[in-house]
Amino acid sequence: MNKLLSFLTLVVSGVIVFLIFTDVSDFTAFQPKRETSQTPTPSPIKKSWDGYEARIVTIEGKEYYLLVADTAEKQEVGLMNVTDLAPYDGMIFISNEISPKTIWNKNTLMDLTLIWMLDDTVVGKSDLPAITKSKEIVRVNSPKPVNIVVELAPKK
Numbered sequence: 001m002n003k004l005l006s007f008l009t010l011v012v013s014g015v016i017v018f019l020i021f022t023d024v025s026d027f028t029a030f031q032p033k034r035e036t037s038q039t040p041t042p043s044p045i046k047k048s049w050d051g052y053e054a055r056i057v058t059i060e061g062k063e064y065y066l067l068v069a070d071t072a073e074k075q076e077v078g079l080m081n082v083t084d085l086a087p088y089d090g091m092i093f094i095s096n097e098i099s100p101k102t103i104w105n106k107n108t109l110m111d112l113t114l115i116w117m118l119d120d121t122v123v124g125k126s127d128l129p130a131i132t133k134s135k136e137i138v139r140v141n142s143p144k145p146v147n148i149v150v151e152l153a154p155k156k
Contacts, residue, residue, distance in 0.1 A: 049088070057092060059115060059150065060122055064089040066150065079151055080107035090152040101142040101149050105131045110153055114140060117148035 053068040065088050069075045075093050079085070090112070095101070103114055105128050116124040124143035128151075131137070142149070 054088060055092075057150070059117070064150070064152065066090050066092040069093045078103075078108075079110070079112065079153070081109060082153075083109045085110075085153040088153075090150055093149040093151075095147045098145045098147045100145050102139050103128060103149060103151070104137055104139045105129060105134060106137055107131060113152040113154075115150040115152065116142040116144070116146045117150065118144065118146050119148070 049067055052074065053070065055066060055068060057064050057066050067088050067090070069078060069091050078093070079091055093101075098118065101116070105112075108128065108131050111130050111133065112128040114126040114128055115122055116126070123146060126140045126143075128140050129138060
């Protein structure tokens with residue numbers, strides 16, 4: 001019986017020491033339950049642009065500070081889930097092949113202006129609404145085959 005009492009005293013002492021030196025709010029079990037709505041509202045996201053090259057590109061006499069989507073993965077993700085692009089003006093997608101291109105607004109949280117280019121020549125411009133505005137996927141096709149697409153964020 002004395003061994004059991006000693007053991008329990010040791011366990012309780014250990015728990016007390018643990019609680020004194022531990023911030024219990026770090027444990028999710030101690031976090032208050034949060035209500036979630038059926039449709040989550042996107043929160044402002046500032047994506048880290050580590051690993052992206054940025055360059056100044058002149059289009060129709062105006063300079064833009066653009067991130068370069070130079071891999072298939074970067075091109076696939078583009079500006080998805082981004083609400084703050086500062087200090088950049090947008091993103092440029094450069095392809096080795098001249099072909100019709102399609103851009104969609106899946107997970108795109110800001111309106112974009114698309115500039116369709118064949119080398120240094122602008123062949124068209126289009127608007128792509130944010131998914132939160134359109135409430136459905138919108139696809140925009142290039143007016144002609146192109147090898148460059150620029151997505152410009154709205155000016156703040």
